[in-house]
Amino acid sequence: MSAITTKSKVDPIVVEIIRNGLLAVTEEMKSNLMRTAYNLIIYEALDFTVGLFTKTGETVSIGLGLPMFIRGMSETVKAKIAKFGDDIHPGDILVTNDAYTTGSHLNHFTFTMPVYHEGELIAFTCCMAHWIDVGGAPGGATTDIYSEGIQIPLMKYQKAGVVNQDLLDIIAINVRMPDRAMGDLRAQITAIVSGEKRFSELVQRYGKNEVLGAIDILADQSEAVARANTLSIPDGIYEAESFMDDDGITIGKRVPIKVKVEVKGDEMTIDLSDVSKQVAGFYNSGITTGISCAQVAYKCLTTPVDYPVNDGAFRSLKVIMPPGRVISAVRPAPMRWWMAYPMTVIDTIFKALAPAMPDRVIAGHHADLVVTTLHGINQDGRFFITSIGPVGGGWGAKSSEDGIGVTVCINDGDTHNGPTEQMEAKYPILVEKYGLRTDSGGAGEYRGGLGAEMVVTALSPFSFNTYTDRQHCPPWGLEGGLAGYGNALEMRIDGEWRSGPNAKAFSQRLKAGDAYRVLSGGGGGFGDPRLRPADKVAHDVSEGYVSLDAARTLYGVALNDDGSVDEAATKGLRAGADK
């Protein structure tokens, strides 16, 4: 079915021109937000999402941002439309940080602006960005939403061009660094205003009917691609399972993640009913994130490089997501670390589909931000709170390529780590090491990407938190490939290195000279490691990606003293493995 011939009244050339124009709108929103933002999580880590939506809240284009937020903003826009309906007017700006609406944590303040053309509402621009502090307990475990900060329901931040100063005052008094929060707020307003301006220009230039018609056609084009690629997957029911270490409250109690995927013709159903019930710790996320899990997995498999990101790509996907699961949690579930579990749900969907489409899936990845949060008093004698990382970790191998090393997890996209030189200038830390973890990539015919290690020493006392998971369920291999190393944490207290039952630390006090070491996992391998060409293994050893010992025991490759392959010994080792 060609989407263009079915309902197009808009010239395909104009459609392509408008496609470029829509991308330019969200790109400009993104760059203006980044360039004017006040906190590192926005300008450096790019923990935000900007987008353009139809007047009913359907996604037209999303500028990344957080790939996992593919659903959150559209649903937030829809919730605002549902609440205010006809009471949305030119000059209004709507706001919320409600965790159960965005599906994520309270840090995600989300601003939405209506776009009008000759008095008619035609679209919305929206910007979610992560505020560094929204009040609540600065670290440690929380067990309900009320301890995680201020909650702003669906409200008007601005009414007919007039800012609601009462609301601003309430926010300002509830957050620890109001100047930062207000700076980020201004940056977000800059983003939605510039989006509104650019989209209006596009409509003026090409006409309302052409632009809105092109938006429909682009969604149809995405749908056509998604359906064609789904059709090429053999029909069947595919299941897989994995688990999380624990919820940070009941240490050692594993949290099961089970998924079921049904492929029938050009449609797919992802059933997430058997993912764990919501948990006592703050690893919960809302139902929009549950649906995001399925959509992100589906997009990766069917329309990975189709832009702009729009909702047409998901018409051939059905998601079964009952409420009350850890990825569809209900009030008052704590949500602070909402992003950790969904990544494993996505990887588990890939794992389920591996037998059906081995050439398009990927082995498990480290599936965690591997980020640490510090708060205390900095060099200037001022309160600070900051995140160090994401460290990045290993990605899974594929049927034709090695996994990529030390790259941010699937929750995040164009997210950057913080330069050591910058962090040391701002915070009382000394980074002793930031390097690759030899042997952390799962062995396979195609090797998993390597994880990383970061060692940070406190130069003055501060409080330290990390909520890392997936130590005990390391990134799995596929088709005979081995698992990579899991994520891990060690702390040096009074000169002595120690590690606990998981990779988490809650409000751990570090004194000057104490240190922590975070380790990110490596990706899973793909295929039998003994099928990996011996010269590639020798190269991995010479570059220090694989140890001599692992070359021998996992890959069955023996090397001479000069690093070349000992052919005879290798033959013996590899033959021995078959017996």
Add this chain to the structure above:
Amino acid sequence: MTRTLRIAVDIGGTFTDLAAYDEQAERLMFGKALSTHDRLVNGIQDTADVAGVNFEDAYLFLHGSTIAINTLLERTGARTALLVTEGFRDIYEIGRVNRPDAYNLFFSKHEPLTPRSLRFEVPERRLADGTVHRPLDETRVREVAQELKAKGVESVAIILLHAYRDPSHEIRVREIVQEVLPDAFVTASHTLSQEYREFERASTVAANAYVGPRVSAYVDEIEQHLGERNFKGDFFVVQSTGGLFPAEHARRECVRMLESGPAGGVIGAQAICARMGLSDAIAFDMGGTTAKAGVIVDGRPLTTGSALIGGYEKALPIQIPMMDIFEVGTGGGSLAQVGKGGALRVGPQSAGSMPGPACYGRGGTKPTVTDANLLLGRLDDKQFLGGDMPLDLAAAELALKTGIADPLGLDVVEAAEGILRIAVTTMSLAVKGVTTARGLDAGRFAMVVYGGAGPLHASAIARELGVSTVIIPFSPGHFSAYGMLFSDLRYDYVRSIFRKLADAPFEELAKLYAGMETEGREAIGRSSVREVRIVRAADMRYVGQEHAVTVELSDEMFQSQNRDAIRAAFDDEHQQRYGTCAPKEPVELVSVRMTAYGVMKPPPISDLAQGSGAPAPDALRATKPVYFASTGFVPTPVYRRTALRAGDRIQGPALVEEHASTTVLQPGDSLVVDALGALIMTIGSDR
């Protein structure tokens, strides 16, 4: 004998271009010859022969080349080692961990220019305030150097943490390595960048080391050739900023010439604008595979403090000042195709020169932008490159029909027109990348268009952007070389500082600026250039922000130590770029910048003979059918540019042909030939 000739040569992927100016005879000369990739200097001599100039008559040889960027992109550089502070061996490989291709499981990441087995740690550590946390272990450095020697390393890059605070450890490491490997190319990060961000600095210094041996050998080769031809003047190379630096610096700081060619074009555009009294303009260059846009604001090209080389998701950052140039993969050779789901896409894949567009008749079967231009009558099958290269119209039509028209249910003319419109929107994105993305309204600017394919699309791009004036300079096909004749010697310096503006001690600032100025004056003093101009600027931001905005500090502002004026200039700049500012928020200085120019005498732009106000009869070569969206095919006059005179006016539709380019005037457009020989187009309001 007084030498009065200055020669500029730009080497591109396909052609080597020369522009020369004889001050005594007040004469411009041009040459074009095929680039000779096996020995580039041959192409330089060929083009000099074509233009009829002798190096012994010249007092100045100016040069721009793609050699540095090609060495980087084609990965043909030296066997390079990286020496880095202990604990940070892998920062160059780890990079910034970002994954912009966010839903693609088959994403890729930057690939370091040097393998991990050639990256070595050096025991030493400095803190963010510059104090030594751990002294340099020189014994270990010596051991590492011995190991480099044993491994046959040709080039060495040094990056130590916080070296921008104090480079003494980097300097000492460099000395030791040079002692052990006297023949190696050795480069330390602080000589290229004194700004924080260790990955970006590592990438910059590694790139310099990687291209260094090849670039320095190339510079040597040119120098030797010039010597053989009795050249006795200064040999300057164009930097990515558009400024010149002596060959001896180009040999050491090779990454400064990555964007050498495109920068020459922007400098040329700046010179033309200055002559015309235009302060703001877009400089647009379109060749065979890419289109590039730069922008001139208040008479000066915008520059950036760093750039990403080679595709965003795999890019290698280079943290040095460069012309702010936005590039898109659209050129005459860009391929058009219909994708899954029925979308028509143009580029970034290119047919290159082999097989080339279908109409080249060299076996290409896929339609390109050039094929579309031929089918619509904008190019002429018998006049391409002055008739030296006949084009195959039937092949172009077949490629357009089978590749685009049939799958989309269009006729070939609609398909060709569609390809051009899409190419035009993509190219307009390049312009938006340097204007709207910087908070500048493109519609307010004039656009100077050059490069072989630029004038074909100038009118359409201008319409897309709302630009009303387009300038096609004299000889657009040689324009990058021509632009170099207007460059000045230039040295850029930056120092990180981090101080609140309200309590920044001016004595400290003055000391930093004075240090940079001394360096700049000394560097210029080593050449024959005598006139020095100093420009100061500061990078500032609101306290709490990360990204800084560069604000120029006028002499008056700086000498009067007027904090309020500095602050107001920053608020203005922020407002202009982002549409917001916060005059009540505290402001901080991030770094101070200084540029020292060695001012050279620009060639005068000579006047063209005055015409009668209309093209002379012999200027009209033909009248032939050309397609325009608003009219369909219409009989269109075709003029010879060389026969046009100052003051001649032409009404669109019309074509103006010259050896290496064709200017398209759409219905509603008009042009006038100005006294300097440029075509000044006024763009019609209809689309």
